[in-house]
Amino acid sequence: xxxxxxxxxxxxxxxxxxxxxxxxxxxxxxxxxxxxxxxxxxxxxxxxxxxxxxxxxxxxxxxxxxxxxxxxxxxxxxxxxxxxxxxxxxxxxxxxxxxxxxxxxxxxxxxxxxxxxxxxxxxxxxxxxxxxxxxxxxxxxxxxxxxxxxxxxxxxxxxxxxxxxxxxxxxxxxxxxxxxxxxxxxxxxxxxxxxxxxxxxxxxxxxxxxxxxxxxxxxxxxxxxxxxxxxxxxxxxxxxxxxxxxxxxxxxxxxxxxxxxxxxxxxxxxxxxxxxxxxxxxxxxxxxxxxxxxxxxxxxxxxxxxxxxxxx
Numbered sequence: 001x002x003x004x005x006x007x008x009x010x011x012x013x014x015x016x017x018x019x020x021x022x023x024x025x026x027x028x029x030x031x032x033x034x035x036x037x038x039x040x041x042x043x044x045x046x047x048x049x050x051x052x053x054x055x056x057x058x059x060x061x062x063x064x065x066x067x068x069x070x071x072x073x074x075x076x077x078x079x080x081x082x083x084x085x086x087x088x089x090x091x092x093x094x095x096x097x098x099x100x101x102x103x104x105x106x107x108x109x110x111x112x113x114x115x116x117x118x119x120x121x122x123x124x125x126x127x128x129x130x131x132x133x134x135x136x137x138x139x140x141x142x143x144x145x146x147x148x149x150x151x152x153x154x155x156x157x158x159x160x161x162x163x164x165x166x167x168x169x170x171x172x173x174x175x176x177x178x179x180x181x182x183x184x185x186x187x188x189x190x191x192x193x194x195x196x197x198x199x200x201x202x203x204x205x206x207x208x209x210x211x212x213x214x215x216x217x218x219x220x221x222x223x224x225x226x227x228x229x230x231x232x233x234x235x236x237x238x239x240x241x242x243x244x245x246x247x248x249x250x251x252x253x254x255x256x257x258x259x260x261x262x263x264x265x266x267x268x269x270x271x272x273x274x275x276x277x278x279x280x281x282x283x284x285x286x287x288x289x290x291x292x293x294x295x296x297x298x299x300x301x302x303x304x305x306x307x308x309x310x311x312x
Contacts, residue, residue, distance in 0.1 A: 049293065055286035062280040074287040083263050083271075090178070091247070091267040098185040098246045102193050103239055109190065110197035131191030139255035142184050146170040146256075174264035177257050181265060184252050189245065193238045200234030201227070233306070240303040244296060268292050 056074055059067040078084065113124055130138060145151050148168030157163045171177045204227065212222045228235075250269045253259060259266035259274065266274070268288060276285035 052286050052289050052293065055283060056290045058283060060282040064282065070283075074283040078284050078287045078291075083266075087263065087266050087268060087271050090265070094178075094182060094185070094267055095243055095246050098182050098189065099239060099242045102186050102189045102242055103235065105186070106190055106193035106197050106238070109194040110201055113194065113198055114201045127191050127194060130188050135188055135249075135251040136255050138188055139184055139252045142180070143171065143256045146180060171257050172261060174261060178265050181253055181256060184256065185246055185249055188252070189242055193242060196234050196238040197231065200231045204230050236306045237303070240299060240306060244299045244303075247292075247295065247299070
């Protein structure tokens with residue numbers, strides 16, 4: 001009986017096994033699925049960000065060779081630049097005006113496209129064109145339109161009696177050039193913002209408006225008391241994404257003025273480019289990139305907080 005019981009206890013549980021517990025592979029969960037995305041983020045975002053930080057504390061020769069660690073000297077030279085104050089101020093004005101006007105105009109356009117009228121679908125499709133077109137191409141077209149000799153802007157303003165003769169220096173005068181740059185930035189930002197707000201408007205239940213109408217609310221009261229509060233999530237997301245896009249908008253300025261005359265239409269993005277590829281000061285350009293990256297990171301954190309607030 002004892003031998004039979006021992007033999008039974010040592011009986012293999014499955015074919016080819018000896019009764020010892022099987023070694024299981026570790027549970028990787030979703031890692032095999034998100035692994036490629038994580039590798040892409042590391043290669044495209046994290047590693048370049050690390051190299052940017054590393055370069056900002058190194059002395060880099062004009063030929064691109066690293067000479068050694070110099071600490072915060074690149075940042076000290078950057079903030080000692082007398083043009084930097086104007087560039088930072090101009091960047092803040094550039095972002096604030098472009099985003100604010102874009103939001104206000106997009107509110108009106110979204111309300112218009114949310115209403116029923118003949119040809120609404122055609123108008124919606126037409127609004128996509130400035131967004132679908134290349135930003136460089138759009139900026140170049142506007143530069144041609146503002147040309148003093150053959151630009152159509154002079155012709156239109158002259159025919160309307162707004163100017164007495166052709167203006168040859170729309171983009172050569174910093175005061176007018178920067179206004180036109182902001183106008184083009186608003187022009188290319190309107191489609192995306194309008195569609196975000198339009199999606200928000202269409203998500204508002206119509207029953208709420210009918211109940212407000214029964215209670216005697218006017219159209220303006222319904223807009224202020226119902227539409228704007230319920231459109232707040234869409235407004236916040238549109239504003240934050242626009243801040244990031246406008247802040248990083250390099251093609252518009254570079255295609256139209258190249259930051260000139262001098263640096264009087266530069267923002268931090270074009271200034272960073274000039275430091276690296278015109279002045280060949282890679283270390284100082286990396287320091288400017290760190291400042292830009294810090295600002296963008298704040299925008300991203302704000303955006304993530306808005307998204308979490310929406311899900312709550």
